[in-house]
Amino acid sequence: MSGTTMSGATTSPTTSPHPGRPSLFKGRGRYQLMVLGAVCCLALGGVFVRISEVGPVASGAYRSLFAAPMLLGLSVAMTRRSTGGASTPAERKATRITLRDQLLIALGGLFLAADLCLWNISFLYTSLAESNLLANLVPFIIAPLCFFLFGDRVPWKLVLPAVLALGGLYVLVILGTGLDPTHLRGDLLALATAVFYALFLVVAKGLRERYEATRIMASLSVVCGVACLAVAAVLGEKIWPHTARGWLLLIALAVTSQVLGQTLMAHAVKFLPLQLAAIFVLLQPIAAAGYGFVLFGQHLSPVQLAGIGILLVSIFWAKNLLEGRK
Known part of the structure; x- marks a missing residue:
């Protein structure tokens, strides 16, 4: 695509004096739309959980189990594309998951299951906006977590946004809630x-450094799905949907929240400034509020x-600091 654009720019008699700028703007606009679409898809998770025919934890299970073969298919397609459809025994051995990493996958899957279980249940007690927002307070948890687990220094500049x-x-x-017990329960979850x-x-970060993302x-x-x-x-909880509509809702949940949202986000942020991507991510609670x-x-x-x-200001501030910006 870039080669075609550059070729057209050099042969067109009406080319602007800065041929790279329009294509750059156009390309960045496309990725901005991708991130916006990803945010809207991710925010749909609470909607499908609320209208699902099964329980909130069971909905999380189907979201993960239905997404797994889709992600595996993407992984196989990407591997074949990168290797030209063939791989040597040495290459297959190099990509084989070790026993230690299999245990890490099991641990990560359990953490993800706990995340989905608590989050999906929270939708029943608090608003979609609050649940999406509070679940995005990860930057303030990652820093002390890395300190206790790996001895990483906690950046003091994170104190003010915290x-x-x-x-x-x-x-x-x-x-805002006057300590309403039901609402408070949802916020704590x-x-x-x-x-x-x-x-x-x-x-996941450690595994991602050794294996392809969709495979992991x-x-x-x-x-995660089995644990849920x-x-x-x-x-x-009720586990089996009793109508075709119930199954379609669960499939839609998997496609939008687990596959489409995550895939679009992972692809688009690679081509956007981190600061701009962070702003778009903060739109998720706003989309959920809508x-x-x-x-x-x-x-x-x-x-x-x-x-x-x-909270939106504090999260954006913390993300900027953790990404090395003032």
Whole structure:
């Protein structure tokens, strides 16, 4: 594609004096649309969980299990494309997952299962916007987590955005809900989601350095799905949909939230500045708020909106600092 564009630019008599700029802008705009589409897909997770015919944990199980073969298919296609359709025995041996990494996949899958279980249940008690937002407080959990696990130094510059985040939490959860027990339960579950997702990211990062992303996500999804099914059975949730619509909703959940959203995001952020990508990611709670308002009549008070605004600023600030920007 780039070669064709450059060729056309050099032969066209109407080429602008800066031929690279329009194509660069056009290309970046395409990836911005991809990230925006990914955000909208990811925010749909709570919608499908709320209207699913099965329990929230069972919905998470199907989301992962249905996504696994799709991700595995992507992995096989990408591997064949990179090797020209053939691989030597040495190459296959080099990509074989070791026993140690298989155990890490199992651990990461369990962390991802805990993340999905808690997050999906939180949708039943709090608004889609709050649940999506609180689950995105991962930057404030990753730093101390890496300190305790790996001895990494906690950046002191993260203290100010962390204090701001605590203020946002106070406004959103304490002042905004008046400590309503049901609402508070949902918010606490969403916060716990961020902890387990941070643990999952730590494991996934190490695996990603040694294996292709879709292959690892396919394996993690299988472990996550099986674990979620077991938890759903223990909780006594309804596990089997009773109509074709119920199955279609679960397939749509897997395609939008697990495959399409994650794949579009992973592909597009590679071609965008991190600061711009981070801004788009913060649109997920806003998209969820829109879904909640239109589909479920979920209204946010001015105090809750203020708390959400403070948290969005703190998360964006923390991401900038952790990515090495002032």
